[in-house]
Structure formats: structure tokens, C-alpha cells
Amino acid sequence: MQYNAITFVKRPTAEITPDIFERVTLQTPELKDDEFLVKQTHMSLDPAMRTWMMDNEESYIPPVAIGEVMRAYGVGEVVESKNPAFPVGARVVGITGWAEYVLGGADMQIVPQDVPVEALLCALHVPGLTAYVGLFEVLRPKAGETLVVSGAAGSVGSLVGQMAKAEGLRVVGVAGSDEKCRWLVDELGFDAAINYRSANLAEQLAEATPNGIDCYFENTGGPIQQLVYSRMNRFGRICVCGMISDYNRETPLPGPNWMDINLKALRVEGFVIVDHYDKAPKAVETITGYLQKGQLKYRAHVLEGLDSAIDGINLLFNGENQGKLLVKF
């Protein structure tokens, strides 16, 4: 069977441009024992993809090799199988690729047929697990504390803020448009939201965080970072989950001086989700609880067809996506 795929043919040095990809037609392989073939129905587009394109052998995951099908996370259906654990008709999530068909991998999980695909890709799996681990394992917030989250209208940030609200924190989001800020406050129940493209950021942040900041969930980097850092309270925690504003820079911007880390006894800690898959069952259980109580909302920004990913991925970097970016096949 022939299928369409997109390979990665050139490492970007700054922005992602269409010439780093190539459209190809491939042939589905003859399955060996234990293999299974997945027809992808929905693919997730994520900021982490930009880090997978970097020539950084020390990263948590090998870079995508030149000539390989571009890596992705997605949902699909098993259409051929020599693996009894993954029978034909099963619905799976896991690492797929920019392709209509993919070979099933060891990381794939079977998921129920009746959960809407948006719930799977927007709340329960990668973004949900990421928000869960960053919030509960890294920040470990206490009710009454103040949390600031950057990239707050993004797939992870919007979940972090809502989970923190459900846990009794004061939550301030930082996002890239007035529309997103209104969504955060009016629809998701954030206490305040700041458009990082507006003026007087320092004053706005001071007003939104009258008791200082105890927890910072960092998705973006950029000028807001130093401003938040300067308002951290003693024993504050910062979770570094992403630095999207730096991914496209050849030379990343410097960070804050470490004197406050010392004098205020701060903890700045990063994580990548591949090290935390063991927390997935607990995360799914917790997130399902929030969903059932109506404490978590999400929105999907759905593109149509594999080719839409080539230009579509840049919506993540210019901030024009409105919700979790997905490609529907």
C-alpha cells in the first residue's frame, strides 16, 4: 500500500521554512512478528518538534536524522497486526510521524474508542501528563500560593493554570494576544492574564501578583522571564518546561543572574516528559477527575491533511494558534 509522508531534509538555523521538509510517497512494509501497522487519524504539532530538529546529541532524545520521516505524536487505528497485544481495530496513541501510516512502536498505548480525540490529544496524554508532572512533581504548589504560567493559552499552559486553580492557587497567565488573555480569564477562570506584547509589563505583573510569586511554570522564555524572576518569593519554585521564544534563535538570550536563587533559596528545575511516562496512569486518573468536575477546558485548533503541517507548525512560534494544534488526516 502506498502512503504519503513528510521527511526532514535540512536542519533549520532559525525559523522553520518549508524547504526543510520533503513530501514523499512510501510503501507500507511487510510486517514481521510482533509488528503492527497504524493508520494515523490525528497528529499533534508541538513546540518540542523544534528541539528535535536541533543537532544536539546531548538532548534527552536523539535529534531527527536527516532523511527520516519527521517525528510526531498522534492517534491512529491498528489496520494490520502480527502483535496480539495490538489487534486490528485497536485505537492507539504514541510516537507516530508525519505520515499517513506508521509502524507501531514500543511506546504506544491502547486507548478507549469512546474518548473524543480532542480529549486524548489536548488533555489526557502528552499535554496533560506534561502539565501534571510540571505542576505536581516539580512545582509542588500549596493552596493560597501565587502561580504564574507563560505560554498560558498553549496546550500545556492552559491546563497548568486550570489545575492550579482547582488546587486553590492564585493563577496569572502570560499570553500573546488580548483575545487569548480574555479566554484565560473569562472562560478558564484565571485570576489575571497579561499580554506580553503590551506595554508596562512590570507594572501589570506587580498588580497581578500583589503577594509576589511562589511558582513559575516557564514555557516561553523571553522578557517576561526576568520580570517574573524578580518577583519570586523566598523558597519559590520555577519549572522550566519549555523555552519556545528561544528555539528559533541561533544564540539563545541570556537568563537571569543567579544571586536571587541563592539569597531567596529558589529552585529552578527542568524536566522532559519522556522521563516521566511512569506517572501517566496517575495523571490520566487525576485529569479525568478534573474533566468530570468541569474544571478543565481545552480548545483544539485543527488543520486538515498531512501537508497542512508544513506551514501550520509555525503557528506555534508566531503564536497564532488558538488552542492545541492538531492535524486531522
Add this chain to the structure above:
Amino acid sequence: MQYNAITFVKRPTAEITPDIFERVTLQTPELKDDEFLVKQTHMSLDPAMRTWMMDNEESYIPPVAIGEVMRAYGVGEVVESKNPAFPVGARVVGITGWAEYVLGGADMQIVPQDVPVEALLCALHVPGLTAYVGLFEVLRPKAGETLVVSGAAGSVGSLVGQMAKAEGLRVVGVAGSDEKCRWLVDELGFDAAINYRSANLAEQLAEATPNGIDCYFENTGGPIQQLVYSRMNRFGRICVCGMISDYNRETPLPGPNWMDINLKALRVEGFVIVDHYDKAPKAVETITGYLQKGQLKYRAHVLEGLDSAIDGINLLFNGENQGKLLVKF
């Protein structure tokens, strides 16, 4: 009884200059119930004193007020007492001041008469507790890992490196002279030492840390910080104990970009010792064990007389002290 003291009369904006101090003659007070009077015999001079001079109400300890006797840590003898827990003749350590006599404070501890004063001030108390907490509570090293410590010939750094050696780590020190580097390797048993004033720091560091760096104990800041940070291994830990090279700057230098904290899942954590006095008994026990096995050496750089502190404190910032800086009265 009249005594000499030195008050703090002006906040420095950069280097410490003699005009920020004033020599005064004071009168010992009439003791009230529960008070006791201590005749100081030895005073410690520490980099933290520079941070106590900053007008930073958010710091872990109130700044020294203008006109107050300058704050210090020291050893003395109780010479008058209305507090039965601190009888005349007892030897105490704790917060004193730049003064020949001080009123005893709640933080003071009685210490045995037979422990040499250098052991008290160089190994067992503030520097020892600081090294112990930073190493075991913050970095939590494992045998076989590589630890780099900056300010390695300083009172805290030299203990950190030796404790880490005793725990089976590869230890690399960063110090400010070839003489100090030789002392670290030849006398204290560090695996390597790097003079941060020499050329090719990046190459020297790469050679000294062939397996990358798992733990960084930061006492100084400065250009070595970014170089060490770039060589951190996944799951590396950085303990920010001091930033001595920035204390005298009006505008501190920026720090490293946080992308590696994210992608390598690093933890950068600060602490100040006042939050950890509860670990003192365990620290003293552990350090006494090292001392008895000959695993910890120290050297004291002793100045004579209260007035020597005024110029002497700058030895900490130009790096010309050779060992723990003390003033003997």
C-alpha cells in the same frame, strides 16, 4: 566598661571602602535578666557580609542598618551573665558583631573549650554547616559522579571538595591562583584544579571533566559559570551557595539561558544557611568524623585586631586570602 566597635555608616554601591565604616567607643550595658555579655576572641570575615550591606528588604536576613555595629559571626567567652544557661567562663559561637564585647543572642551555642578555635570557625560551624547542607541536602551526590566547585580554595569550597572526595566523587576545583590550585590538588587531594585567571578555560575544564559534570557547587559566578553549565550532564544539579564575583557589581551579570535546564532536566537550587540550623548537630557529627579520619584539612588566614577587618574584608573579594579569613582580638 568601654570597648571598641565598628559601625556601618554607608551602603557601598560597588567595592567595600573604609569610609563605609566608623570606629566607635561604646559602653557595655547593665545586664537585664537572661542577658549575658560575651568577650569576643575571634571573628569570622565572610563573603556573605557584602550581601548584608545591600539595601534588599527581601533577602533572607534584614540588611545591617545604617549606624548599627557591623554584623559578624564569631567565638567568645561569657564574662558576665544573668542567664544560667550561659554561665561565666562558657565558650560560645554565634552572631556577634565587629566589636570587642557583644550581648549574647538567642542563636548562640556553647562549644567545648578544647576544640581549637580554627576548627570551630574553619570546619565545624558556619563554613562546615554550609558545605554539608549544600552538598548533602541540595546536590545529593552519588559516588562516581563528577563535582565542580568554584571558590574552591575558600572556606566553604575547600570543605565541599574534600567531603565530595571522601564520598567517592571526582572533584575539580576552580580557584584564583596557581598556588591555590596546587594546594587543592597536592594538599587536599582534589583530582584537578583550574585557575580561572588562566587562558583556555573551556579546554581545561573539558580535560578535567571527561565524563561531563553532574554536580556544580557555585560560590562565585563569573565566566566559569557558563562554561560549567554547558558541560552539565542530564539530571545534573547545581547548588547556588554564593555569587561573590557579583556582590560588588551595581548590575549583576546575566546568567545562562534556561534551555539546558529544560532539555537536560537540570536542577538549580539555592539556599542560605539560616534556614538550616536544625541540621547543625548532624553536620557537626559528620564533620567530626571526617576530621578524625584525616579527610578534612583547612587553613586559617588570621588578621590581628578589630581594625584589621576594615581593609581585611577585601581580601575575600580580590581573592588574596589564603584560607578562612579570621580576626583575632
